[in-house]
Amino acid sequence: MNAPCQPPPITIATCDYNRLLVTATIQQEHNPRASDFLLEELRRATVCHPSALPEDVVSTNCRVIFRIDDEPKSRAHLLVHPDDLISPGSEISVTTPLGTALLGLRVGDRMPFVEDGTLHEVVVEGIGLRFLDDGTAITRTPGSIWWV
DSSP states (O other): OOSOOOOOOOEEEHHHHHHHHHHHHHHTTTOHHHHHHHHHHHHHOEEEOGGGSOTTBOOTTEEEEEEETTOSSOEEEEEEOGGGOOOTTTEEETTSHHHHHHTTOBTTOEEEEEETTEEEEEEEEEEEEEEOTTSSOEEEOTTOOOOO
């Protein structure tokens, strides 16, 4: 991994922002380090209406393809709110250090994060499916659908 980078700008949909603000506040007592990181990211985010969220931005309920610390193989997981976590092997809670680092990034962005006292860097390689709040519509990013 190269030297740590500065956090890139992030964009978050209002529905994610509002829900995660409540979650981070509630978790402050039980997991202050994770809560502080999430609150820091929410503070620096540009917030937009869900329909205005660019298709190449990581949000909750979105399949994201990424690498950590220049790993040789990409990973693909669904980023979810902790209350929606069903399958930990294929989903990442947005309240974990990795999940918070991914939130709001665009394809190609790199973001440093600390997990278990170790500094890491994640790079977003692609966005797969994005499930919308009503559960009925799925959007796909043209030219960047990845099946891993």
